[in-house]
Amino acid sequence: MSDQRLPGIGQDGGGRNLQPLRLHVPEPQFRPGDVADYSDFDIPAADAAPRPDETAHPGSMQQLAYGLVRVLDDEGAAVGAWDPHLPAEALLKMLRAMALTRAFDTRMFRAQRQGKTSFYMKSTGEEAVSIAAATALARDDMCFPSYRQQGILIARGWSIVDMMNQIYSNKGDRLKGRQLPVMFSARDAGFFSISGNLTTQYPQAVGWAMASAARGDTRIAATWCGEGSTAEGDFHSACTFASVYRAPVIMNIVNNQWAISSFSGFAGAEATTFAARALGYGIAGLRVDGNDALAVYAATRWAADRARANAGPTLIEHFTYRTEGHSTSDDPSAYRSADEGSHWPLGDPIARLMQHCIRLGIWDEERQAAMDKELAEQVRDAAREAEKNGILGHGLHHPMETMFEDVFEDMPWHLREQQQQMLDEAKAAGL
Amino acid sequence: MKLDSDIQQMTMIQAINSALDVMMDRDPDVVVMGEDVGYFGGVFRATAGLQEKYGKNRVFDTPITEIGIIGVSIGMGAYGLRPVPEIQFADYIYPALDQLVSEAARLRYRSAGEFTSPMTVRSPFGGGIFGGQTHSQSPEGIFTHVSGIKTVIPSTPYDAKGLLISAIEDNDPVIFFEPKRIYNGPFDGHYDRPAKGWAGHPGAMVPTGHYRVPLGQARIVRPGEALTILCYGTMEHVVESTVADMGVDAEIIDLRTLVPLDIEAIERSVKKTGRCLIVHEATRTSGFGAELSALVQERCFYHLEAPVERVTGFDTPYPHSLEWAYFPGPVRIAKAIDKIMKD
Numbered sequence: 064m065s066d067q068r069l070p071g072i073g074q075d076g077g078g079r080n081l082q083p084l085r086l087h088v089p090e091p092q093f094r095p096g097d098v099a100d101y102s103d104f105d106i107p108a109a110d111a112a113p114r115p116d117e118t119a120h121p122g123s124m125q126q127l128a129y130g131l132v133r134v135l136d137d138e139g140a141a142v143g144a145w146d147p148h149l150p151a152e153a154l155l156k157m158l159r160a161m162a163l164t165r166a167f168d169t170r171m172f173r174a175q176r177q178g179k180t181s182f183y184m185k186s187t188g189e190e191a192v193s194i195a196a197a198t199a200l201a202r203d204d205m206c207f208p209s210y211r212q213q214g215i216l217i218a219r220g221w222s223i224v225d226m227m228n229q230i231y232s233n234k235g236d237r238l239k240g241r242q243l244p245v246m247f248s249a250r251d252a253g254f255f256s257i258s259g260n261l262t263t264q265y266p267q268a269v270g271w272a273m274a275s276a277a278r279g280d281t282r283i284a285a286t287w288c289g290e291g292s293t294a295e296g297d298f299h300s301a302c303t304f305a306s307v308y309r310a311p312v313i314m315n316i317v318n319n320q321w322a323i324s325s326f327s328g329f330a331g332a333e334a335t336t337f338a339a340r341a342l343g344y345g346i347a348g349l350r351v352d353g354n355d356a357l358a359v360y361a362a363t364r365w366a367a368d369r370a371r372a373n374a375g376p377t378l379i380e381h382f383t384y385r386t387e388g389h390s391t392s393d394d395p396s397a398y399r400s401a402d403e404g405s406h407w408p409l410g411d412p413i414a415r416l417m418q419h420c421i422r423l424g425i426w427d428e429e430r431q432a433a434m435d436k437e438l439a440e441q442v443r444d445a446a447r448e449a450e451k452n453g454i455l456g457h458g459l460h461h462p463m464e465t466m467f468e469d470v471f472e473d474m475p476w477h478l479r480e481q482q483q484q485m486l487d488e489a490k491a492a493g494l
Numbered sequence: 495m496k497l498d499s500d501i502q503q504m505t506m507i508q509a510i511n512s513a514l515d516v517m518m519d520r521d522p523d524v525v526v527m528g529e530d531v532g533y534f535g536g537v538f539r540a541t542a543g544l545q546e547k548y549g550k551n552r553v554f555d556t557p558i559t560e561i562g563i564i565g566v567s568i569g570m571g572a573y574g575l576r577p578v579p580e581i582q583f584a585d586y587i588y589p590a591l592d593q594l595v596s597e598a599a600r601l602r603y604r605s606a607g608e609f610t611s612p613m614t615v616r617s618p619f620g621g622g623i624f625g626g627q628t629h630s631q632s633p634e635g636i637f638t639h640v641s642g643i644k645t646v647i648p649s650t651p652y653d654a655k656g657l658l659i660s661a662i663e664d665n666d667p668v669i670f671f672e673p674k675r676i677y678n679g680p681f682d683g684h685y686d687r688p689a690k691g692w693a694g695h696p697g698a699m700v701p702t703g704h705y706r707v708p709l710g711q712a713r714i715v716r717p718g719e720a721l722t723i724l725c726y727g728t729m730e731h732v733v734e735s736t737v738a739d740m741g742v743d744a745e746i747i748d749l750r751t752l753v754p755l756d757i758e759a760i761e762r763s764v765k766k767t768g769r770c771l772i773v774h775e776a777t778r779t780s781g782f783g784a785e786l787s788a789l790v791q792e793r794c795f796y797h798l799e800a801p802v803e804r805v806t807g808f809d810t811p812y813p814h815s816l817e818w819a820y821f822p823g824p825v826r827i828a829k830a831i832d833k834i835m836k837d
Binding site: 475 | 569605607608665
């Protein structure tokens with residue numbers, strides 16, 4: 064009974080002599096203990112990618128979906144067709160926002176380790192992806208981020224005390240302590256409420272863009288997800304909708320090589336690029352050096368102009384590296400080589416932009432060091448300010464009864480009853 | 495048949511179409527989208543004529559992806575529109591569950607009111623049409639379990655239009671389940687008798703203009719003293735017919751809105767009658783009837799003279815050939831009433 068194969072069919076039945084099938088399960092290049100060696104890593108030259116007209120047909124852009132849009136070369140010079148020729152002021156502003164994001168991450172990671180909050184997620188190594196993109200968008204374009212684009216808020220000049228209040232879930236938290244740290248929401252900054260459920264923001268961004276188009280507005284939407292999240296069904300639905308209705312949306316994939324412990328091969332990276340997914344949908348696809356702020360800026364600007372010209376959506380893969388652990392709950396040394404980050408061939412986005420600015424003669428290492436010190440003090444002062452509103456678990460949170468607000472616009476009877484029950488129970492317990 | 499300049503006899507489909515028409519006319523933010531809803535006017539004709547009247551920017555066909563339909567509607571809502579997406583059958587709402595449960599339902603709460611999801615998801619639901627497993631389901635219990643979503647189910651053309659207008663005007667996400675068995679006429683559960691149309695039914699007299707049936711308010715279908723029967727959708731008509739045939743003085747309550755529930759109407763009735771029967775098509779275990787039964791038990795315990803009974807679909811997938819053995823029809827309802835009255 065154990066052998067349920069039909070007579071004549073099987074390994075040795077039916078007269079066939081075929082190799083047994085094999086299941087391919089991807090495996091990353093390096094595991095803990097391995098020496099990361101990227102010597103065979105093929106980095107296209109910074110001026111290699113052509114820059115088509117913003118209204119180019121997606122089918123004519125295959126090379127860009129498989130290549131790599133780069134502007135900064137190894138010496139920090141801006142080269143090639145994608146050089147956005149930004150003025151010095153804009154370059155230094157981006158550099159500062161990136162450095163501030165890193166200082167913010169450092170401070171908040173430490174705050175979690177000090178027990179001031181439950182959770183944090185750094186964006187180290189990915190600062191260009193959010194900041195250069197946000198710089199290339201208009202202030203009133205709507206961003207639908209994932210949880211690793213805190214740089215958008217910083218690039219848009221949002222209060223870092225406000226961000227810290229959210230992280231501390233304190234009485235100054237506009238989200239009333241309801242959300243996990245880093246799940247920001249800032250409507251006034253064009254920053255959509257972050258959800259823990261991956262890629263749900265993708266079709267939402269497309270819908271926002273469709274609404275803008277249907278209304279004859281001029282604003283566009285942009286959204287971000289990680290390469291791991293492209294495996295979600297929402298990604299496919301969003302691309303289909305974006306293509307069908309030519310929605311004015313920029314869909315960013317931050318390919319930082321890792322989805323927690325799973326390398327990008329588990330999202331399909333062994334077979335193709337993520338930018339190339341655009342081709343099947345008839346969407347313009349760009350693959351960009353995500354650690355090159357000027358390339359990210361130029362690609363985003365190109366995609367924004369394309370969207371505003373009613374030429375449709377763009378999918379941008381930002382090729383980068385998640386330098387730190389996935390979150391404060393993660394230890395990457397358990398699944399990847401410890402020296403991957405330091406050997407990463409596309410370098411560090413802040414160091415590369417700094418090198419460029421120094422080369423232009425508008426910056427130097429002394430000013431960088433002074434700025435880093437100033438920013439560290441700025442986030443320290445902001446953290447002290449935010450901590451006056453409380454830290455997690457120290458009682459300075461929103462009143463208990465607010466837990467029941469905003470479930471609906473008006474509180475229905477069953478929530479009123481439960482609210483009262485909670486207050487009665489707390490009172491009886493002497494709380 | 496036009497009877498009056500302001501009131502017309504309508505089927506439930508016509509009433510739903512009229513509600514959409516009225517709301518699209520009144521509010522430029524209202525947009526209608528879904529599979530086959532545009533040019534074709536919907537597989538049940540609920541959106542017939544709307545695209546021609548309001549244009550493709552406001553009424554449009556979508557790709558076949560429920561994730562996309564609901565996800566895009568949330569984004570449109572965040573922009574400031576008031577989307578009315580259609581899911582062709584409630585049985586096909588599951589791909590969109592993450593968008594509904596994790597996103598639409600939570601958006602106001604998690605953003606502390608910065609963003610809201612003022613959409614109304616219309617979807618035909620329920621059995622009695624030989625729809626088999628994937629054209630008959632009643633998944634309301636899945637949504638009543640989700641905080642942040644309102645669930646509405648009409649049982650007459652008048653209520654369908656008034657409730658749908660209220661749902662569209664409501665700033666919270668609403669699941670609006672339309673009992674497709676009664677789209678074209680009430681159904682008393684006697685599947686072997688000729689189908690009836692809405693003609694002559696008092697609930698089919700529908701104002702042509704704007705009116706609301708408020709969410710969260712039940713309708714007393716029939717006042718009575720002997721027992722309380724809680725029901726909604728198609729089952730309202732099956733219950734009404736069965737009660738008439740038995741000559742029992744039951745108080746029939748059509749809940750109309752499951753969340754938020756009209757607890758006062760329920761409590762008042764059961765405290766008066768001392769007996770309660772709950773009837774729904776959905777499967778029994780963890781169905782909405784369980785919540786109703788628990789609420790009645792908690793709030794009316796000392797008034798109860800018999801255990802609360804439930805007549806529901808069985809805990810099986812919805813069968814095709816054995817539909818009438820599965821459907822909670824007049825025989826099963828009558829038996830339950832007899833049992834409650836003997837206790």
